[in-house]
Amino acid sequence: MCFFPPQDTGVGKSSIVWRFVEDSFDPNINPTIGGSAAAIIVYDITKEESFQTLKNWVKELRQHGPPNIVVAIAGNKCDIADAREVLEKDAKDYADSIHAIFVETSAKNAININELFLEIIMLQPFDYDPNEKSKHKFMVQSLMAPDNVTDMEGVWKEAKPEELMDSKLRCVFELPSENEKTHDVDQNKITSTSASKSESSSLFKSASSTLDDSEVKKILEECKRLQAEVQRLRDENKQIKDLGLANHNQELGLANHNPDLGLGQIEGRALAHRKTEIKVEKEKAHQLWNPGPKPEIKVEKEKAHQLWNPGPKPEIKVEKEKAHQLWNPGPKPEIKVEKEKAHQLWNPGPKPEIKVEKEKAHQLWNPGPKPEIKVEKEKAHQLWNPGPKPEIKVEKEKAHQLWNPALPV
Numbered sequence: 001m002c003f004f005p006p007q008d009t010g011v012g013k014s015s016i017v018w019r020f021v022e023d024s025f026d027p028n029i030n031p032t033i034g035g036s037a038a039a040i041i042v043y044d045i046t047k048e049e050s051f052q053t054l055k056n057w058v059k060e061l062r063q064h065g066p067p068n069i070v071v072a073i074a075g076n077k078c079d080i081a082d083a084r085e086v087l088e089k090d091a092k093d094y095a096d097s098i099h100a101i102f103v104e105t106s107a108k109n110a111i112n113i114n115e116l117f118l119e120i121i122m123l124q125p126f127d128y129d130p131n132e133k134s135k136h137k138f139m140v141q142s143l144m145a146p147d148n149v150t151d152m153e154g155v156w157k158e159a160k161p162e163e164l165m166d167s168k169l170r171c172v173f174e175l176p177s178e179n180e181k182t183h184d185v186d187q188n189k190i191t192s193t194s195a196s197k198s199e200s201s202s203l204f205k206s207a208s209s210t211l212d213d214s215e216v217k218k219i220l221e222e223c224k225r226l227q228a229e230v231q232r233l234r235d236e237n238k239q240i241k242d243l244g245l246a247n248h249n250q251e252l253g254l255a256n257h258n259p260d261l262g263l264g265q266i267e268g269r270a271l272a273h274r275k276t277e278i279k280v281e282k283e284k285a286h287q288l289w290n291p292g293p294k295p296e297i298k299v300e301k302e303k304a305h306q307l308w309n310p311g312p313k314p315e316i317k318v319e320k321e322k323a324h325q326l327w328n329p330g331p332k333p334e335i336k337v338e339k340e341k342a343h344q345l346w347n348p349g350p351k352p353e354i355k356v357e358k359e360k361a362h363q364l365w366n367p368g369p370k371p372e373i374k375v376e377k378e379k380a381h382q383l384w385n386p387g388p389k390p391e392i393k394v395e396k397e398k399a400h401q402l403w404n405p406a407l408p409v
């Protein structure tokens with residue numbers, strides 16, 4: 001139905017489609033291109049350059065694109081508005097000037113994606129054939145999917161017939177009686193269906209000339225309401241699914257015991273049962289999150305407050321003082337005495353004894369003129385220099401006499 005021209009890369013084209021089709025966001029998405037009556041031109045609000053490229057694209061499209069194409073401009077990544085480089089007003093003014101739809105979107109946070117496609121759908125030429133009523137009847141089959149399913153196709157293939165829940169869906173299009181005129185509208189008139197949101201009412205008139213502003217507004221509001229309803233039902237469905245499989249099996253067990261109950265009846269009962277459970281769960285959850293004035297918590301808070309702000313903490317002060325005294329016990333007199341003793345021990349004054357000892361030692365090693373030795377020396381001298389050795393002379397003479405005894409005369 002619509003396509004993205006090959007505009008700037010990385011602006012989020014694929015992510016927008018993915019968000020719209022699958023209602024999810026894949027940060028590692030691959031490029032996608034569709035085809036036909038509307039063009040969505042996406043720029044990245046955090047990249048001015050992508051906005052300029054977009055303008056070139058619009059020119060191209062106007063010159064070479066299909067004549068009745070609806071142009072929609074999406075300013076994507078509005079979830080990171082902190083990094084914004086393109087002002088929303090500038091983009092809106094530009095979109096108005098070229099009669100294009102304009103919305104800021106976030107594929108990541110699912111902002112305005114449905115609105116973007118809805119506006120495009122609203123501006124599509126609509127061929128209504130009242131004779132083809134069966135076209136708008138559908139058979140909807142649903143099935144409780146087991147948890148953590150990755151292969152949905154496989155689940156459908158392997159589903160047993162008794163697990164399938166069938167319901168009929170009929171879409172009723174209520175159009176004003178003058179609507180027939182729509183089919184007579186010249187296609188060229190529909191060409192002008194490229195329009196901004198603000199102009200959508202007037203353009204819609206060209207497709208359906210009887211609808212006025214308030215009616216279009218009403219339809220848009222109704223669409224939004226229905227979307228919200230769909231979302232609500234989706235959430236509810238998810239809750240039912242979460243709760244459901246076990247209960248479903250349980251109820252099927254019941255069917256074995258009560259063969260009179262049809263599958264539809266059992267499922268109806270199971271559904272009612274699940275709904276009651278969900279209601280009860282919801283109420284419990286509500287009570288848990290809105291448990292009233294939380295008196296206990298208040299009391300606990302006060303206790304906690306007292307514990308953490310227990311007033312002037314007198315004991316601690318006393319303890320502190322004690323501790324202070326312990327660590328600053330005044331002039332530490334004992335230590336001083338000890339110090340003095342120690343000082344005396346290590347500096348015991350002039351060390352008189354040692355001096356005496358020293359003197360003694362000095363005396364020992366320098367015992368003065370060593371008088372005795374002198375005497376001894378003298379004695380020795382006398383011993384070794386015994387003077388003129390008179391005796392020896394005498395002795396010599398004696399010896400001489402002994403050896404040279406005088407010859408008797």
Ligand SMILES: Nc1nc2c(ncn2[C@@H]2O[C@H](COP(=O)(O)OP(=O)(O)OP(=O)(O)O)[C@@H](O)[C@H]2O)c(=O)[nH]1
Nearest residue numbers: 009010011012013014015027029031077106107108
């Ligand atoms: N924050 C943020 N990031 C987004 C958003 N949409 C897409 N991205 C990221 O932008 C990058 C490009 O996204 P795509 O969807 O591949 O962009 P594309 O325009 O299809 O890119 P091409 O295929 O290269 O043309 C990816 O990293 C996405 O995760 C968004 O709304 N918000």
